[in-house]
Every structure is written in structure tokens, then in C-alpha cells.
Amino acid sequence: MTATTDTLQLRREVRDFLAEERARGTVLGRPDSWLTGWDPQFSRRLAGRGWVGMALPPEYGGGGLGFAARVVVIEELLAAGAPVSAHWVADRQIGPSVLAHGTEEQKQRFLPAIAAGRCYFSIGMSEQEAGSDLANVRTRAERVPGGWRLTGTKKWTGGAHVNDYAIVLARTSEHEDRHQGLSQFIVDLRAPGVRTEPIRLISGEHTFNWFHLDGVEVPDGMLLGQEGDGWKQVTGELAFERSGPERYLSTFPLLVSLTRELRRGAATPDQQARLGALLARVFAVRQLSLGVADALDAGRPADVRAALVKDLGTRLEGDIVHEVRRILPVTADTGATPGSYPHHLAYALLHSPGYTLRGGANEILRGIITRGLEQQS
Amino acid sequence: MTTALATHVTALRAAGRLAEPGPFAETVLGHLALALPRAPLTVALADGLTLAYARPAVTGVGPAGTSGEDAALRVSGALPRVPYGATATVLVLAEGPGGPVLFPLDPARTTVVPGTNLAGEPRDTLHLHDYAVAADDVHPLSPAELAEAGLRAALARAALIAGAAERCVELTVRHTATRTQFGRPLSRFQAVKQEEARLIEESALVGAAVDAAARELSLVSVAAAKAQASASVAEIARIAHQLHGAIGFTELGDVRLATTRLWSWRDEDGDESSWAARLGREALAADDVWALLAV
Known part of the structure; x- marks a missing residue:
């Protein structure tokens, strides 16, 4: 992507906004803030600036801008470690998905609320027996008069205890080909029969849940897209989910923290070179990621390149943690002052196993990459 | 100027891919100097x-x-x-x-x-x-012209590396798809796929950095592109040779035409440590390390 006057201006505006928020004490520069930084007030202020649902059409309250503009905003927010997790899923994938597959009624109901930063979604895909092998979902949706009854248990459902809705992948019919007969539903997380139980991260933080659906009744109007098209719809979202800045910037705030510490004294040539090597890699992964955003904007397929960005970027997120520790040794400490270098290091480290797992385990994605290239050649 | 540079970089990538035998990059650079x-x-x-x-x-x-x-x-x-x-x-x-x-x-x-x-x-x-x-x-020459000449030389070398990396991918994908052992092509083995994907990724990474520097020539973009191109050489050459087996280790194989160039080019016009150190110094001198990368 070549920076245009518009995107430069937008970038400056977001930086000014973040400076105000830092002064307010809401942006702490924490790593992985898109996973754990839940702040509805922040989400609403961001939406007030027009920076949530940016790619949605204006008639549904969106900004009518391309993905490239959204990427500018997201990059700035993640690099700064801003608390964006409340509206994260709604903004990233539910908005585009409802726009692509939803009924007019669903668009009217959800899109303006998403763009206003007031409607928060969880993703109910993974289950006990359906991790990387997502087609193995066991949650069932049975026909009842006027709708569906959903029964099953989702796992790792982020924010299900605080969000408004979840998008749930469930089996609506049996077929020899497991990829058929799956459908997506929008489930009200306050509906009777919904129950969540925390699954704590190794850091002790609560963001994931068991998400039980005990015969939850979902009206017909909350089926998203066509019955039986769930697999196609879900995989269509993956390029958005896998190639964005959150696949390489999750630990960038730790690099910011490190440079702040290094500036206090005289950095050695070795420290300079090691820092520079990490920045060179961030630069390069960013360029690849921007290339995918351009492809998505132009409506070109980007599955393979998205998988590639995700593998490279998330490995880099982990590498940053370990290399930063070598550049400026410090004892990682969750008890240290929030916002301090040892505090950031501790959380970046405790979150590190997740980087290469979420959004599809990297080992599985590499299969997509080699298959893609063989087909081209 | 930027467009001309991007065109030159594309040509240099092709030269690197073909292991072109002659001072092509140097000639292009000479003409770029003339274009000053x-x-x-x-x-x-x-x-x-x-x-x-x-x-x-x-x-x-x-x-x-x-x-x-x-x-x-x-x-x-x-x-x-x-x-x-x-x-x-x-x-x-x-x-x-x-x-x-x-x-x-x-x-x-x-x-x-x-x-x-x-x-x-x-x-x-x-x-x-x-x-x-x-x-x-x-x-x-003005000091700025002298500095820019150094950036162009490093970018040209990085573009050659990007081309030779692409060649490693091409040859390796072809080899693993056609070479059969234990009754199936090498590319059907999971362990091979994992390595091959990493090779493809590392090559794409270098290409993206080089293209970005060709679009916006600056100390940061070139330092990042050459530091990354040189740093990626070890992994690219390692995987290409590993998946080629013994043939790649001898003159019977073509992959050496790319890998021996990669091993040389990573040192020429500044190796990864020197460019990374320059980038690191820039970052420590800047107010905002992110703003340095995302302009």
C-alpha cells in the first residue's frame, strides 16, 4: 500500500486521539490488548470518531471506507496497546459477515449498533472435539416452530461473559461430507439456556469461557446466511481474521517499552543491532500484511497469503518476547507496576503460547501455504 | 523517480532469480547514479x-x-x-x-x-x-546524494537476494513435487510441507520488504529491507538445500546457483548486522518507534 494524503491524515488523527487517551489513562501500552483490553467507554469514544465499522456502508452507520483505511486505525491502536477487545470481533468480522450474508433486517439491527461501538460479539466456533478440525463441531440446531433450538458446548469463547451476542457454528443436518450441513446463528448471550463458565488463561486472566447452549431458542431471523452454508461463510471470514495487524503487532507495545528503557542510557552496538533486526522483521511482515489488505479491498482471493502472514507474524510476536528479554534482561513480574517494562514482559510472555494458536494453529496453516503454491506452479 | 526505481528493482529481482552472469545490478546502479x-x-x-x-x-x-x-x-x-x-x-x-x-x-x-x-x-x-x-x-556530490547512492546500492543487492530467494522456492517446490521416495512425492510428507511453507514465507517476506523500499526510498525502508534480506538468507538457503537432498550439494544441481549468490550477497553492500544497527540507532533517536515504521 502506498500512503495517500487521506491515510496520512487519518493516521495523524488517530495518533492525536491516542495521545488524549493516554493522558486520560485509558491506553496503557499493554501487549495483546485486543484480547484482554475490554473497555466499552473507549470503544464508544473510538466509534464517536468514526473508527468502528469503518468499512460498512454509510446507510448502515458505517464509514463507507475500504479495508485499507481500517487497517490504518487498527495498526495505530494495536501498536499503542489500546483496549479494543470489546468491539474487536464485531468490528473485524461480524460487521463484514452480516453485510455479506445477512438479511436486510439483520443489517438494520446489528450494523448501526456495531458501528456505534455499542454491540459486542463473541465467536462460538471451537469445541472440545473441534479445534483446528473445525468441521467436527457437535453443537446441533434443531428445527422448532418459528426458529431453531441450539444444544452444545463451545470452548475458548472469548468475552462470552460480557458481550452481547455470539456467532455460533452449529450442525443443522447430517451429510457424508462434514463440510455440508453447518449453519451460522446469531445467539443472544442473555437468552435463557445460555450459560458461561470461565476458563482462565495461565496469566490468571478471565477472557475465555465454556459457553453452554442448553436448548437455546433462536428465532428464524437469527440464522445468518443460508442454512447449510456455514462452512463456506466461516472460511470466507478467515482471510480477514488471519492477515490483520493483530497477527504481528500483539507484542509491539513491548518493543515500545524496550526502546523507552534503552533511551535512558547508552545502548550498546549489540543492543542497537538486535533491536534493529526485530524492527526490520516487523517492517517486512507489515508490508506483507498490507498487501493482503489491498487484495481484500480489490476483491481478490487472499487465503494463502493470509495464512502466510499469520504464520510469519505470530511467530514474530513470540520471537519479540524472547529477544527483548535478551536485549535488556529483566525479571518478568506480574506484580510490577502496571505499564512498566517487567510488567509488560510478564504478560507478553504468559500470552505467548496463544500467538501461534489462535486463528488456526500455524502447523495447519502451513499446509494451506504449500498447497496454494503447488496449485500455482 | 520512485517509479523508475520500482522498475529497476523489478528488473533486479529478475536478474537475481536467473543468476544472471554479469554486472547487471552494478550497471543499473551506475545509470541510477547518472540519473542523479x-x-x-x-x-x-x-x-x-x-x-x-x-x-x-x-x-x-x-x-x-x-x-x-x-x-x-x-x-x-x-x-x-x-x-x-x-x-x-x-x-x-x-x-x-x-x-x-x-x-x-x-x-x-x-x-x-x-x-x-x-x-x-x-x-x-x-x-x-x-x-x-x-x-x-x-x-x-552533495552529502545527500552520497547517502542516497549507498541506499540504492543496498536496495539493489536486496532485490537480487529477493530474486534468488524466489528461485530457491521455485526449484524446491518443483523438486519436492516430482521426486518420489517411499512411493510418494516428497511434498506429500508433512515434515517436508512444514519446511517448504517456511521457505515460501521467508522468501515472500524479503520480497515484500524490497518492494516497499522501492516504493518509498528512505534510510528506514532500505535498512529494513537489506537487514531482513540478509538475515533471511540463512533460513532460505538451509531449507532449499535440505529439501533438495544430496543433489543440491553438488554441481549436478542448479539450486547452488541461487544459494551461493545468497550467501555472498547477504554480506555485500552491508550485512544484516550493520543495517540492523543503523535501524536500531534511528529507532532510539526517534520519539516514536512505531511512527518510524509506519509513515
């Missing part, structure tokens, strides 16, 4: 010359006359490992007594010690003993 807004240069060097481009510091550049008023120079020192230095017309960029200068060099008036890099490309060391440069041949 310095009218006399376009006159000083005729078209059709094969140009190499040498920027190493020489040990002594002094005025030819005792007064120092004449622009003529006398130069002593060594230009180490100049690409095709014995056969090409060499353009020298150096710090002169009154600032940076550029002048053409006649190899016949130097002492040439021939050499090659790991790929067999000529890398000749030229020794200058009180070498006289006529005033008409001395072209003053």
Missing part, C-alpha cells in the same frame, strides 16, 4: 559502457595541486572486492577534501588483484597508487 541531477556526469560517461560502482572508502584522497584550488585529485588506497572491477568501468564515490565526489576509474592504471565471491562472480580488488584524476573527471 548532475548534468556533467551524463557527459562524462558514454552510453554502452559496462559500469561497476564502488563506494568503499579509499585511504587517501587529496588535492592534486599544492594550492588545493584545483578540483583534480590524487588518490591512494584500495577498493576491496569491486564487482567486475578488472573489466568494468568503475565509478568511485568517495569523500574528497572538499566533500563527496564521484569519478570514473581506469582499471588499467590500477593494480588489480582478481578475486571472486562464493558464486564465482568477479570481486576484484583495485589498488590505487597516487592515482591522478583530472579535474574534468571529478564530480562533486
Whole structure:
């Protein structure tokens, strides 16, 4: 992507906004803030600036801008470690998905609320027996008069205890080909029969849940897209989910923290070179990621390149943690002052196993990459 | 200018991919130097010359006359490992007594010690003993032009690396798809797929960084592109050879044409440590490390 006057201006505006928020004490520069930084007030202020649902059409309250503009905003927010997790899923994938597959009624109901930063979604895909092998979902949706009854248990459902809705992948019919007969539903997380139980991260933080659906009744109007098209719809979202800045910037705030510490004294040539090597890699992964955003904007397929960005970027997120520790040794400490270098290091480290797992385990994605290239050649 | 640069970089990637045998990159660079807004240069060097481009510091550049008023120079020192230095017309960029200068060099008036890099490309060391440069041949450069020449040289080398990396991918994907062991193509083995994906990724990473630097030439973009290109060489060459098996380790295989170049090019025009250190220093001097990367 070549920076245009518009995107430069937008970038400056977001930086000014973040400076105000830092002064307010809401942006702490924490790593992985898109996973754990839940702040509805922040989400609403961001939406007030027009920076949530940016790619949605204006008639549904969106900004009518391309993905490239959204990427500018997201990059700035993640690099700064801003608390964006409340509206994260709604903004990233539910908005585009409802726009692509939803009924007019669903668009009217959800899109303006998403763009206003007031409607928060969880993703109910993974289950006990359906991790990387997502087609193995066991949650069932049975026909009842006027709708569906959903029964099953989702796992790792982020924010299900605080969000408004979840998008749930469930089996609506049996077929020899497991990829058929799956459908997506929008489930009200306050509906009777919904129950969540925390699954704590190794850091002790609560963001994931068991998400039980005990015969939850979902009206017909909350089926998203066509019955039986769930697999196609879900995989269509993956390029958005896998190639964005959150696949390489999750630990960038730790690099910011490190440079702040290094500036206090005289950095050695070795420290300079090691820092520079990490920045060179961030630069390069960013360029690849921007290339995918351009492809998505132009409506070109980007599955393979998205998988590639995700593998490279998330490995880099982990590498940053370990290399930063070598550049400026410090004892990682969750008890240290929030916002301090040892505090950031501790959380970046405790979150590190997740980087290469979420959004599809990297080992599985590499299969997509080699298959893609063989087909081209 | 940026568009012309992007076109040159595309051509250089192709040259790197084809292991083109000749001073193509150096010639392109020479012409880029000519494209600098310095009218006399376009006159000083005729078209059709094969140009190499040498920027190493020489040990002594002094005025030819005792007064120092004449622009003529006398130069002593060594230009180490100049690409095709014995056969090409060499353009020298150096710090002169009154600032940076550029002048053409006649190899016949130097002492040439021939050499090659790991790929067999000529890398000749030229020794200058009180070498006289006529005033008409001395072209003053601004410090910015001298700095930009260094960036262009590094970017050109990174583009060659990107091309040779693509070649490694091409050859490796072809080999693993056609070579059968235990009754199936190598590419059907999970362990092979994992390595192959990493090779593809690392090559794509280098290409993306090089393209970005070609679009927006700056110290940061070039430092990042060359640091990453050089840093990726080890992994790219390792996987390409590992998946090629014994044939790639011998002259029977073609992958060596790419990998030996990669191993040489990563050191030429600045290795990964020196460019990374420059980038690191920039980052520590800046207010906002993110703003440095995302302009």
C-alpha cells in the first residue's frame, strides 16, 4: 500500500486521539490488548470518531471506507496497546459477515449498533472435539416452530461473559461430507439456556469461557446466511481474521517499552543491532500484511497469503518476547507496576503460547501455504 | 523517480532469480547514479559502457595541486572486492577534501588483484597508487546524494537476494513435487510441507520488504529491507538445500546457483548486522518507534 494524503491524515488523527487517551489513562501500552483490553467507554469514544465499522456502508452507520483505511486505525491502536477487545470481533468480522450474508433486517439491527461501538460479539466456533478440525463441531440446531433450538458446548469463547451476542457454528443436518450441513446463528448471550463458565488463561486472566447452549431458542431471523452454508461463510471470514495487524503487532507495545528503557542510557552496538533486526522483521511482515489488505479491498482471493502472514507474524510476536528479554534482561513480574517494562514482559510472555494458536494453529496453516503454491506452479 | 526505481528493482529481482552472469545490478546502479541531477556526469560517461560502482572508502584522497584550488585529485588506497572491477568501468564515490565526489576509474592504471565471491562472480580488488584524476573527471556530490547512492546500492543487492530467494522456492517446490521416495512425492510428507511453507514465507517476506523500499526510498525502508534480506538468507538457503537432498550439494544441481549468490550477497553492500544497527540507532533517536515504521 502506498500512503495517500487521506491515510496520512487519518493516521495523524488517530495518533492525536491516542495521545488524549493516554493522558486520560485509558491506553496503557499493554501487549495483546485486543484480547484482554475490554473497555466499552473507549470503544464508544473510538466509534464517536468514526473508527468502528469503518468499512460498512454509510446507510448502515458505517464509514463507507475500504479495508485499507481500517487497517490504518487498527495498526495505530494495536501498536499503542489500546483496549479494543470489546468491539474487536464485531468490528473485524461480524460487521463484514452480516453485510455479506445477512438479511436486510439483520443489517438494520446489528450494523448501526456495531458501528456505534455499542454491540459486542463473541465467536462460538471451537469445541472440545473441534479445534483446528473445525468441521467436527457437535453443537446441533434443531428445527422448532418459528426458529431453531441450539444444544452444545463451545470452548475458548472469548468475552462470552460480557458481550452481547455470539456467532455460533452449529450442525443443522447430517451429510457424508462434514463440510455440508453447518449453519451460522446469531445467539443472544442473555437468552435463557445460555450459560458461561470461565476458563482462565495461565496469566490468571478471565477472557475465555465454556459457553453452554442448553436448548437455546433462536428465532428464524437469527440464522445468518443460508442454512447449510456455514462452512463456506466461516472460511470466507478467515482471510480477514488471519492477515490483520493483530497477527504481528500483539507484542509491539513491548518493543515500545524496550526502546523507552534503552533511551535512558547508552545502548550498546549489540543492543542497537538486535533491536534493529526485530524492527526490520516487523517492517517486512507489515508490508506483507498490507498487501493482503489491498487484495481484500480489490476483491481478490487472499487465503494463502493470509495464512502466510499469520504464520510469519505470530511467530514474530513470540520471537519479540524472547529477544527483548535478551536485549535488556529483566525479571518478568506480574506484580510490577502496571505499564512498566517487567510488567509488560510478564504478560507478553504468559500470552505467548496463544500467538501461534489462535486463528488456526500455524502447523495447519502451513499446509494451506504449500498447497496454494503447488496449485500455482 | 520512485517509479523508475520500482522498475529497476523489478528488473533486479529478475536478474537475481536467473543468476544472471554479469554486472547487471552494478550497471543499473551506475545509470541510477547518472540519473542523479548532475548534468556533467551524463557527459562524462558514454552510453554502452559496462559500469561497476564502488563506494568503499579509499585511504587517501587529496588535492592534486599544492594550492588545493584545483578540483583534480590524487588518490591512494584500495577498493576491496569491486564487482567486475578488472573489466568494468568503475565509478568511485568517495569523500574528497572538499566533500563527496564521484569519478570514473581506469582499471588499467590500477593494480588489480582478481578475486571472486562464493558464486564465482568477479570481486576484484583495485589498488590505487597516487592515482591522478583530472579535474574534468571529478564530480562533486552533495552529502545527500552520497547517502542516497549507498541506499540504492543496498536496495539493489536486496532485490537480487529477493530474486534468488524466489528461485530457491521455485526449484524446491518443483523438486519436492516430482521426486518420489517411499512411493510418494516428497511434498506429500508433512515434515517436508512444514519446511517448504517456511521457505515460501521467508522468501515472500524479503520480497515484500524490497518492494516497499522501492516504493518509498528512505534510510528506514532500505535498512529494513537489506537487514531482513540478509538475515533471511540463512533460513532460505538451509531449507532449499535440505529439501533438495544430496543433489543440491553438488554441481549436478542448479539450486547452488541461487544459494551461493545468497550467501555472498547477504554480506555485500552491508550485512544484516550493520543495517540492523543503523535501524536500531534511528529507532532510539526517534520519539516514536512505531511512527518510524509506519509513515
